[in-house]
Each structure stands twice: as C-alpha cells, then as structure tokens.
Amino acid sequence: MADEKLDVREMAPRDRHPAIFGRWESLAPGEGFELVNDHDPLPLFYQFQAEKPGQFTWDYLESGPEVWRVRIGKTG
Numbered sequence: 001m002a003d004e005k006l007d008v009r010e011m012a013p014r015d016r017h018p019a020i021f022g023r024w025e026s027l028a029p030g031e032g033f034e035l036v037n038d039h040d041p042l043p044l045f046y047q048f049q050a051e052k053p054g055q056f057t058w059d060y061l062e063s064g065p066e067v068w069r070v071r072i073g074k075t076g
Helices: 013-025 042-051
Strands: 004-007 032-037 056-063 068-074
Touching: 004 013, 013 032, 013 042, 013 068, 042 056
Parallel strands: 004 032
Antiparallel strands: 032 068, 056 068
C-alpha cells in the first residue's frame, strides 16, 4: 500500500507543523506518509529531532526547487 500524502502547500504556515505532527502521531510503528511542501522543511526536521529523537525516519523524495517531498515514518 502506498503512503498517504499530506500536502501542506495551501495551509496557513501556522497550521502546518501541528497538522504534520498530528498525522505522524496517528501512524502505527513502521508506517509513514509523504509530506508535500513548497520549501525545504528542514526546520521541521530539527523539530522532530528535538521532540521525537529516534522515533522517526526522514527521507527526501524530491528536493525542490518548487516542490519538496519527504517521506516521514514512525519507527517501531
């Protein structure tokens, strides 16, 4: 089964991180989703590192210049 996509490009910036973390929290271990964004979500990566160390995976699928796609997973 393919990962679901979470496209945050049309969301207000203040709503993006809460939506992404909410989606991540709903995952079972081993599951993931594809984040679609209009900029490199590196600050989000650092937030995951600070708040969920060792509990997530982060794999770039596309790196701009207009669209960034990242698979974010939950580890077991």
